[in-house]
Amino acid sequence: MTAIPVKKRKTHRHDVVFPVVNTILLILLMFITLYPVLNTVAYSFNDGTDALRGGIGLTPRVFSTKSYAAILEDQAVYQAAWISASKTVLITLLNLFWTGMLAYTLSRREYVLRKLITTVLVLTMYINAGLIPNYLLITRTLGLGKSYWVYIIPTMFSCFNMIVIRTYIAGLPDALVESARIDGAGDIRVYWQIIFPLCMPVMATVALFVAVGSWNSWFDTYLYCGGQKQLHSLQYLLKMKLATTQASANAAKTSVDAIKSTTQTTPITIRCAITVVSTVPILVVYPFLQKYFVTGMALGAVKG
Amino acid sequence: MSTIGKRSTGGAVIPVRKRSFFRTLGSQWQLMLMSVPIFLYVLLFNYGPMWGWITAFQDYKPKLGLFNSPWVGWKNFEWLFGREDFLNSIRNTLAMSVINLVFGTVSSILLAILLNEVRVRAFKRTVQTVTYLPHFLSMVIVVGMAQNIFASNGAINQMILSLGMAKEPVFFLGEGKYFWWLVGVINVWKEVGWNTIIYISAMTSIDPSLYEAASIDGAGRFQRILHVTLPGIKSTFVILLIMNIGHLMEAGFEIQYLLGSSVVMDWSQTIDVFVLQYGISKQQYGVATAAGLFKSVVAIVLLVAANSIAKKLDEATLI
Numbered sequence: 304m305t306a307i308p309v310k311k312r313k314t315h316r317h318d319v320v321f322p323v324v325n326t327i328l329l330i331l332l333m334f335i336t337l338y339p340v341l342n343t344v345a346y347s348f349n350d351g352t353d354a355l356r357g358g359i360g361l362t363p364r365v366f367s368t369k370s371y372a373a374i375l376e377d378q379a380v381y382q383a384a385w386i387s388a389s390k391t392v393l394i395t396l397l398n399l400f401w402t403g404m405l406a407y408t409l410s411r412r413e414y415v416l417r418k419l420i421t422t423v424l425v426l427t428m429y430i431n432a433g434l435i436p437n438y439l440l441i442t443r444t445l446g447l448g449k450s451y452w453v454y455i456i457p458t459m460f461s462c463f464n465m466i467v468i469r470t471y472i473a474g475l476p477d478a479l480v481e482s483a484r485i486d487g488a489g490d491i492r493v494y495w496q497i498i499f500p501l502c503m504p505v506m507a508t509v510a511l512f513v514a515v516g517s518w519n520s521w522f523d524t525y526l527y528c529g530g531q532k533q534l535h536s537l538q539y540l541l542k543m544k545l546a547t548t549q550a551s552a553n554a555a556k557t558s559v560d561a562i563k564s565t566t567q568t569t570p571i572t573i574r575c576a577i578t579v580v581s582t583v584p585i586l587v588v589y590p591f592l593q594k595y596f597v598t599g600m601a602l603g604a605v606k607g
Numbered sequence: 608m609s610t611i612g613k614r615s616t617g618g619a620v621i622p623v624r625k626r627s628f629f630r631t632l633g634s635q636w637q638l639m640l641m642s643v644p645i646f647l648y649v650l651l652f653n654y655g656p657m658w659g660w661i662t663a664f665q666d667y668k669p670k671l672g673l674f675n676s677p678w679v680g681w682k683n684f685e686w687l688f689g690r691e692d693f694l695n696s697i698r699n700t701l702a703m704s705v706i707n708l709v710f711g712t713v714s715s716i717l718l719a720i721l722l723n724e725v726r727v728r729a730f731k732r733t734v735q736t737v738t739y740l741p742h743f744l745s746m747v748i749v750v751g752m753a754q755n756i757f758a759s760n761g762a763i764n765q766m767i768l769s770l771g772m773a774k775e776p777v778f779f780l781g782e783g784k785y786f787w788w789l790v791g792v793i794n795v796w797k798e799v800g801w802n803t804i805i806y807i808s809a810m811t812s813i814d815p816s817l818y819e820a821a822s823i824d825g826a827g828r829f830q831r832i833l834h835v836t837l838p839g840i841k842s843t844f845v846i847l848l849i850m851n852i853g854h855l856m857e858a859g860f861e862i863q864y865l866l867g868s869s870v871v872m873d874w875s876q877t878i879d880v881f882v883l884q885y886g887i888s889k890q891q892y893g894v895a896t897a898a899g900l901f902k903s904v905v906a907i908v909l910l911v912a913a914n915s916i917a918k919k920l921d922e923a924t925l926i
Contacts (some may be wrong), residue, residue, distance in 0.1 A: 321828055325721050326730070332718070333737045336796065339752035340740070342762065346755065357760035401645045408642040415631050416639065420646050427653040429853050429910045433899030434879065435886040436659025440652070443669070457652055460645055490637035519745030522861065526887065541747045545754075545865065571755075578748050585743045590736050597735075600801075601808035 347371070347575035354572045370576040379532070379540065380577065387537040387581075390454040391517045397459045398513045399506055405460075406468035407494045411480075424462045438526065451534060453527040458517065464509045467599050471505035472498060508599030511592050515585060537581045544574040663897035669890075676893075683897035693898060695873055696881040699787070700902075703877065704858040706791040708851050714795045715802035716840070720832055722803060723810045738800025746861035753793050753866065754780065780866070783874035790862055805847070806840050813839035845920060852913040856906045878902045 341361050346354055350365035374380045408414055409421055431437070441457060442448035475498065483493045499506075521538035528534040547570045589596075632639070658673070663683055665676040687693045718738070725731040741749065756762050757779040764776040779785045813835065821831045860879035867875030876884075878898055886895025 318828060321724070322726070325724055329721060329725070329730075329734045333734060336737050336741060336800070338762065339756050339796075342755055343748075343752055357758055358765065360762065401648075404641040405645050408638045411638060413631075414635055414638045414642075415628065416635075416642065416646075420642060423646070423654075424649060427649060430903060430907055431653060432656035432659060433896065433903055434882050435662065435892055435896045435899055436656035438887065439659050439662070439673075439892070440656040443672075444655075460648060490635075491641065494641065515743050519743075519747075521745065521747055538745050538747050541745075541751070542865070545747060545751055574751060578751060582744060582748065586740070589739065589743055593732075593736060593739070597804050597808070600804045 343575045343578050346572055347579045349572055351572045367572075370572040371580075373573060374576050374580065379535070380537075380580075382533060383535050383537045383540045384581075386451075386454075386534060387518055390451075390536070391514050393455055394458055394517045395510050395514045397455065398461065398464065399510060401460055402465050402509065403468055403499060403502065403506065404494060406465045407472055407498055408490070409465070410469045410472040411490070424465065428462050441527065448527045449531055449534075450528075454517075454523055454536075458523075461513070464512060467509060468502065468505050471502060471599075475501055504595045505599055507592055508596045511589065511596055512599075515589075518581075518585065537577065541574060541577055541581065544570050544577065659896060660900050660903075662892055663900045665893055667892040667896070669892070679893070683894045684901070686894055687898055687901070692873075692876065693878075693881060696876045696878050699863075699874060700856060700858045700877040700879075702858075703787050703790050703863070704855050706787055707794050707858065708848075708855075710791045710795050711798060711802060712844070712848070712851075714799045716806055716844070718799055719803040719806035719810060719840075720836060722807060723836065724828070724832075735800065735803075738803070740800070741797040742801035744797070746865060749793060749797055750862060750865040753789070757789065780868070781870055783871040786867070786871045786874040790859070790866070793862065793866075794859070805843060809840040809843040810836060846917070849913045849917045849920075852916075853906070853910040855909050856902050 338361070342359065345359050345361055345363050347370055348366055348368065349359055349363040350367040351369065353365040405420075409417055411417065432440075437457075441453060445456075447453040447456060479497055479501075480493055483497050488496070519538055521536060521542045524534065524536050524539035525542065529539075662673065662676070664678060664680060665673075666679050666682075667673075667676045671677075722731055722734060725734070744752075758764070759776040759778055763779070767773050767777060777785075779789055817835045817839075818831055821835050826834065856878070858877045858879075860877060860883075863875050863877050864880050864883065867880070878901075882895045882899045882902075885891045885898070
């Protein structure tokens with residue numbers, strides 16, 4: 304009790320001012336971060352024709368759920384959601400499988416190929432062959448273009464994620480591996496029975512990174528499966544809507560009435576509705592993984 | 608196990624050393640089984656396409672393939688460097704990359720310092736959760752939001768008009784001179800929270816007694832930030848800076864491609880967008896590969912330079 308007044312007497316004047324200013328700044332930052340998101344939500348719940356006038360802030364001007372009704376009737380959205388979800392799950396599982404094992408082997412100091420493999424892998428973080436050679440390899444040499452597997456096969460591994468897992472494994476006590484070895488376990492058993500179960504936090508982090516990357520990708524669809532409607536992902540659908548809203552925004556300047564008479568839900572509200580629907584899965588997941596990916600990032604970035 | 612390996616490789620007799628290398632390798636077949644498949648995969652998917660670099664010296668025809676296309680020497684490069692749009696795209700790449708680097712570094716260090724000074728844990732965590740959010744949004748979504756916000760009747764223009772800073776709405780998206788800065792601002796919005804993670808983790812490893820000692824010596828809050836916090840994150844800052852030098856040719860591609868339009872192309876086109884335009888849309892594989900190869904070579908030079916700087920500064924090297 305007596306300690307408190309003593310401390311208070313010690314404080315400088317700006318020790319009172321600073322926390323207040325700091326809090327205001329951080330609240331302002333949160334507002335700036337959330338504004339575009341809430342703005343999109345407001346657009347998605349606004350009447351389509353009215354939205355053409357623009358200028359919608361944080362709340363819808365003319366409330367309507369027609370955009371959501373429209374996308375829930377759209378077969379293309381379901382198909383795209385299925386493609387996005389299935390490729391995300393598959394890629395995530397494959398990445399964890401390969402990357403985890405590789406990270407374990409590269410954390411074993413006695414492994415004679417360790418240096419060679421590590422150097423070759425780390426270099427890929429800085430140097431890549433470029434778009435056209437990759438495109439030619441995948442479409443011509445491997446013939447993966449226009450197929451579902453083009454989403455999966457070229458993205459089964461990422462060096463950054465390997466480094467994150469390897470650093471985590473290196474932090475585990477060496478005695479775990481040594482004692483299992485004495486008991487006669489080989490490396491495959493040591494990894495799957497001892498190391499892998501201990502790696503759940505870092506695996507959750509990497510799963511999040513990989514899943515978000517896959518869920519958010521549109522360029523692979525654009526490059527390899529643009530003509531295959533049944534292979535379009537949600538993000539590619541959004542990308543196409545982005546192009547049409549750009550076009551209709553130009554049209555809006557000249558003939559709002561023409562658009563008014565033809566359509567109720569214009570692409571901008573539809574686009575915002577798809578944006579909301581495709582973002583919800585990520586919003587639900589990431590706050591729960593926050594403490595894992597924060598340590599994961601810190602591990603990977605510095606020791607990479 | 609490792610000591611056995613070391614002892615035998617330390618031996619001077621060469622045949623013995625060789626045999627023991629392969630014997631060790633043989634005894635490590637399980638480790639190999641777990642790593643060699645993915646190693647081969649990386650060789651195929653990351654190094655394999657480098658054969659395609661020879662198209663940079665060819666007039667590549669898809670029908671003729673890599674082996675039968677006619678050779679043209681340096682002609683593709685000569686053609687590229689005679690084109691204004693390619694020179695523009697080099698300028699745009701470097702400009703946006705430097706803007707991203709400066710904006711990104713300054714903003715994330717500033718935010719990290721502000722967060723580090725927050726004493727209420729729940730508030731700190733809330734700010735962090737909120738500012739991490741945009742990192743998880745796809746660039747398609749972010750660009751869509753930016754189009755709403757920066758539109759002539761969007762939030763930014765409404766604010767500018769109501770504050771009387773301009774009489775007419777500013778066409779942020781329709782004028783080239785704004786493009787680089789727009790990209791810089793959008794990238795800060797998207798990544799500032801995420802980029803603080805690494806700085807905050809560096810700050811938490813600063814010895815608290817340093818702050819106490821500084822306080823006892825009469826240092827105020829700003830002096831403590833200046834003399835304890837900033838020196839505490841210096842090595843992180845240097846490592847990240849060096850890594851970013853290696854990535855200087857990567858100004859991003861998605862944002863320029865999605866946000867740009869034919870109106871602002873002179874300012875929005877990066878080398879990657881150029882490669883996409885010529886290689887995929889116009890099917891001029893030779894010149895597009897040449898442009899990509901130019902980028903890769905510059906990136907390698909930058910990487911080697913950055914790595915040797917890191918060595919000189921005695922920081923952890925990149926490779």
